Amino acid sequence: MTDATPSTKSRASGALTVEDLKVHFGGSRTLFAKGAALVHAVDGVSFSVPAGKTFGVVGESGSGKTTTALAIMRLVPITHGRVILGDTAISDLEKEELRAARRRFQIIFQDPYSSLDPRKRAGAVVREPLDLMQIGKPAERDGMVAELFGQVGLRPEQRALFPHQFSGGQRQRIGLARALSTRPDLIVCDEPVSALDVAIQAQILNLMAKLQRELGLTYLFISHDLGVVQHICDQIAVMYLGQIVEQADRISLFTNPRHPYTKALLAAVPTVHGNKRDRRSRMRLKGDPPSPINLPPGCRFASRCPMAEARCREASPPLEDRGGGHRVSCFLV
Amino acid sequence: MAVATDPLLSVKDIVVDFKTRYGIARVLDHVTLDVNSGEILGIVGESGCGKSMTALSIMGLVPDPPGKVTSGSIKIGGMELVGMQLDSLRQIRGKDIGMIFQEPMTSLNPVFTVGEQIAESVRLHENASPKAAMDRAVEMLKAVDIPEAERRARAYPHQLSGGMRQRVMIAMALACRPKVLIADEPTTALDATVQAQIFDLLQDLQEETGTAIILITHDMGAIAELADAVAVMYAGRVVEKGTVDAVLSAPQHPYTKGLITCVPHLEPDPPVERHELMEIPGVVPALTELGKGCAFAPRCGEATEKCSVEEPQLLATGDKHLTACWVAQQERAQ
Ligand SMILES: Nc1ncnc2c1ncn2[C@@H]1O[C@H](COP(=O)(O)OP(=O)(O)OP(=O)(O)O)[C@@H](O)[C@H]1O
Ligand SMILES: Nc1ncnc2c1ncn2[C@@H]1O[C@H](COP(=O)(O)OP(=O)(O)OP(=O)(O)O)[C@@H](O)[C@H]1O
Ligand code: SF4
Ligand code: SF4
Ligand SMILES: [Mg+2]
Ligand SMILES: [Mg+2]
Numbered sequence: 082m083t084d085a086t087p088s089t090k091s092r093a094s095g096a097l098t099v100e101d102l103k104v105h106f107g108g109s110r111t112l113f114a115k116g117a118a119l120v121h122a123v124d125g126v127s128f129s130v131p132a133g134k135t136f137g138v139v140g141e142s143g144s145g146k147t148t149t150a151l152a153i154m155r156l157v158p159i160t161h162g163r164v165i166l167g168d169t170a171i172s173d174l175e176k177e178e179l180r181a182a183r184r185r186f187q188i189i190f191q192d193p194y195s196s197l198d199p200r201k202r203a204g205a206v207v208r209e210p211l212d213l214m215q216i217g218k219p220a221e222r223d224g225m226v227a228e229l230f231g232q233v234g235l236r237p238e239q240r241a242l243f244p245h246q247f248s249g250g251q252r253q254r255i256g257l258a259r260a261l262s263t264r265p266d267l268i269v270c271d272e273p274v275s276a277l278d279v280a281i282q283a284q285i286l287n288l289m290a291k292l293q294r295e296l297g298l299t300y301l302f303i304s305h306d307l308g309v310v311q312h313i314c315d316q317i318a319v320m321y322l323g324q325i326v327e328q329a330d331r332i333s334l335f336t337n338p339r340h341p342y343t344k345a346l347l348a349a350v351p352t353v354h355g356n357k358r359d360r361r362s363r364m365r366l367k368g369d370p371p372s373p374i375n376l377p378p379g380c381r382f383a384s385r386c387p388m389a390e391a392r393c394r395e396a397s398p399p400l401e402d403r404g405g406g407h408r409v410s411c412f413l414v
Numbered sequence: 415m416a417v418a419t420d421p422l423l424s425v426k427d428i429v430v431d432f433k434t435r436y437g438i439a440r441v442l443d444h445v446t447l448d449v450n451s452g453e454i455l456g457i458v459g460e461s462g463c464g465k466s467m468t469a470l471s472i473m474g475l476v477p478d479p480p481g482k483v484t485s486g487s488i489k490i491g492g493m494e495l496v497g498m499q500l501d502s503l504r505q506i507r508g509k510d511i512g513m514i515f516q517e518p519m520t521s522l523n524p525v526f527t528v529g530e531q532i533a534e535s536v537r538l539h540e541n542a543s544p545k546a547a548m549d550r551a552v553e554m555l556k557a558v559d560i561p562e563a564e565r566r567a568r569a570y571p572h573q574l575s576g577g578m579r580q581r582v583m584i585a586m587a588l589a590c591r592p593k594v595l596i597a598d599e600p601t602t603a604l605d606a607t608v609q610a611q612i613f614d615l616l617q618d619l620q621e622e623t624g625t626a627i628i629l630i631t632h633d634m635g636a637i638a639e640l641a642d643a644v645a646v647m648y649a650g651r652v653v654e655k656g657t658v659d660a661v662l663s664a665p666q667h668p669y670t671k672g673l674i675t676c677v678p679h680l681e682p683d684p685p686v687e688r689h690e691l692m693e694i695p696g697v698v699p700a701l702t703e704l705g706k707g708c709a710f711a712p713r714c715g716e717a718t719e720k721c722s723v724e725e726p727q728l729l730a731t732g733d734k735h736l737t738a739c740w741v742a743q744q745e746r747a748q
């Protein structure tokens with residue numbers, strides 16, 4: 082059922098479609114002594130990203146952002162649902178087919194320090210995927226690596242250096258060069274700039290935007306920094322306890338947030354435009370999110386929601402389009 | 415508003431040197447700061463600029479060796495802390511100055527309950543009975559809005575969420591009612607919604623008890639919304655300081671300007687068209703390789719010849735506004 086999604090979405094190559102994705106950890110196969118502690122890390126997530134666009138994912142810590150990313154990358158087992166890239170259902174691929182398809186989707190991580198092998202020279206780090214996936218002729222690969230270095234703003238002679246000889250921002254550039262080496266359609270970015278200083282963060286964000294324009298890349302961009310997300314993303318999904326609670330294009334989401342959690346999240350961010358006096362008048366959430374192990378029935382946000390009513394604790398509100406692709410899951414909006 | 419009196423905490427010309435493999439690193443270079451009671455002073459700057467080291471020097475906790483406070487003075491309520499005996503310093507720590515450290519898990523002991531840990535710090539400074547100290551611990555947990563404080567006092571750190579652990583840290587730092595609280599990045603690793611709760615708590619504290627707070631952060635938004643005054647640090651120096659209104663609405667040091675403009679700020683009404691972010695080119699210099707001029711010169715778009723030969727001092731460039739920059743000072747003079 083490769084073409085089960087509406088034809089407008091599936092045609093553009095590189096477009097990512099995620100359908101009812103679930104990733105549960107533990108449960109029957111658990112190693113824990115007490116048995117069935119099932120973690121609903123991702124619990125029915127659907128979205129699609131047009132080719133050449135950036136899709137942002139924000140949300141509380143532990144809401145399942147990284148797990149969603151890893152499932153799309155086929156780096157954790159998918160419990161349920163499908164992941165489709167272009168016209169390939171990558172969630173259905175196994176072994177050799179999966180290995181061959183990997184060149185089309187790459188990931189960069191938050192921590193440029195720990196994600197690079199300290200014993201490998203930067204050039205070898207970037208060349209590795211080319212060798213693994215046999216891209217280009219072996220004799221051409223050095224030249225390809227040099228060109229990738231140039232693309233991410235590193236000097237070709239820096240190929241000979243080891244990761245510790247680079248700054249944090251430069252290491253993230255190496256990560257980008259490596260991700261780009263296979264000419265992927267999709268790059269999954271999990272907090273790619275969170276570990277960087279603001280000055281370096283701006284350099285990397287500008288570089289990512291430029292590479293997207295030049296190469297038509299599609300990004301899945303996970304971040305807890307709403308300013309960064311607002312700047313770089315075209316569509317944004319807000320996650321809470323394994324589910325998307327709101328999704329909209331960047332203008333609608335920020336000018337007209339509708340889910341109580343999204344509103345609280347936006348109100349929580351201190352900005353340079355704010356001041357001591359008006360921070361007091363903002364909406365505040367109490368408490369911490371409940372654990373994804375013992376999920377309460379009904380709306381998952383009910384325990385912290387200032388608007389919750391009796392029915393919120395009985396049934397789960399569906400994620401519905403409220404016009405113009407602005408999706409919200411809440412009984413009251 | 416407050417009349418001019420001696421500041422509660424006064425840090426003057428503090429110099430901290432570290433011996434490293436590559437030579438002497440001047441980690442703090444003549445740092446001067448004042449904090450008045452009831453005031454929140456923000457300290458901002460990129461990683462490695464000396465924010466935590468400033469806090470450690472006030473606490474008398476600069477690791478020696480390899481580090482050393484080589485000169486300067488730190489006074490609280492007129493009492494000099496530099497060179498003070500360790501015993502007396504221990505009394506001051508906790509009693510006059512409390513600190514919330516950057517890594518909450520490293521400063522909580524995993525084998526004691528959080529109630530025991532708070533009670534212990536009370537007993538260290540006051541002649542309280544075990545019972546009275548534990549009562550105070552519970553009272554402090556209530557004060558930082560921990561629900562079911564009696565029960566939570568018997569919990570071990572790992573049994574609490576990140577937000578609650580940070581509240582425990584604040585409760586511990588406040589248990590002896592210090593005059594100054596130093597909060598070193600108190601909300602990194604916390605969710606935005608929980609961060610907002612912690613910030614509210616700090617703000618309540620300052621308003622209700624008049625505790626002076628030094629808030630260390632890399633987030634200009636947090637400075638704008640919480641602090642009264644701000645000091646911007648670069649390469650171990652304070653390069654600009656003043657009231658938050660003055661510094662954020664009219665930054666004068668090119669580094670401060672860069673720090674504000676290179677961040678994509680959350681806008682309630684974002685523009686449809688997106689612009690490139692401003693960049694500060696290059697990276698922070700190694701402290702062992704600083705030249706004799708302005709430390710920011712290699713990255714500065716406004717640098718003149720003088721900048722790379724002579725170091726600018728922190729001088730008034732406006733009302734309650736000081737800047738260490740030749741160009742800003744010259745503009746002021748005209
Ligand atoms: N391998 C695993 N085994 C069991 N539980 C897991 C595993 N990986 C993640 N989880 C749990 O799944 C939930 C979602 O985690 P995930 O890392 O996806 O969150 P996140 O949204 O990326 O959070 P953060 O913002 O902190 O990075 C969490 O409750 C987490 O503890
Ligand atoms: N033990 C040490 N030996 C040598 N240099 C050190 C030592 N500890 C800290 N430094 C240096 O002191 C400088 C200031 O460090 P500090 O921890 O104060 O930075 P910071 O502004 O708090 O940074 P961050 O935002 O990363 O917390 C850094 O350049 C650091 O490399
Ligand atoms: S469904 Fe009810 S509890 Fe859930 S977000 Fe809406 S109002 Fe709040
Ligand atoms: S003194 Fe010169 S180099 Fe330093 S910030 Fe001012 S203009 Fe730039
Ligand atoms: Mg994550
Ligand atoms: Mg620090």
